[in-house]
Amino acid sequence: MTDCMISSEIDIDIRFSETDAMGVVWHGNYLKFFEDGREAFGRKYGLEYLQIHEKGFVTPIVKSEIDHKAPVYYGQAIKVITRYIPAKSAKIQFEYEVINLTTGQLCATGKTMQVFLDRESRELELISPDFYKEWKAQYDL
Numbered sequence: 001m002t003d004c005m006i007s008s009e010i011d012i013d014i015r016f017s018e019t020d021a022m023g024v025v026w027h028g029n030y031l032k033f034f035e036d037g038r039e040a041f042g043r044k045y046g047l048e049y050l051q052i053h054e055k056g057f058v059t060p061i062v063k064s065e066i067d068h069k070a071p072v073y074y075g076q077a078i079k080v081i082t083r084y085i086p087a088k089s090a091k092i093q094f095e096y097e098v099i100n101l102t103t104g105q106l107c108a109t110g111k112t113m114q115v116f117l118d119r120e121s122r123e124l125e126l127i128s129p130d131f132y133k134e135w136k137a138q139y140d141l
Contacts, residue, residue, distance in 0.1 A: 006139055007083040010040040011101065014076050025072040030108050031064060034096050037082035038112070041094070045084075047135055055131045058122075059092055059114040066110040076102040086141040090128040091115050 012033060020026045042048035052059055072078055078098050085093035091113055098108040116125035116132070128136075 008041040008044045009081050012078050019074045023074045030066050033080050037080040041082045056119045057116045063113040070105040070107045072107050090125050
């Protein structure tokens, strides 16, 4: 994982609906856990999706990676650690660790990349929006 100055954590209880027939968290749900992590990060650091939307942009995921390391079962709890990865280009990148709070095991790691699109035209922004530059400056990123 990248050494990063800003990160957030969120604990999540695993629900029955998040598991497969074997009682194991279905692999696709890790992307939802990453989203929970991004939302917790946004609340903590003032980079929430609705704020970005109000500034005239949307930030779709254009790349995601997950490495599954150990299973998580129904009834267990996880911690999602979300770390911001600084970039010079107009994108938002995060790294994730999913830790099983019941066993202490590292269960998954991953990364996501988001880009900025104009909210109305859906055109890709090649230069970071001013509000994002200001946000990064306040954290010296």
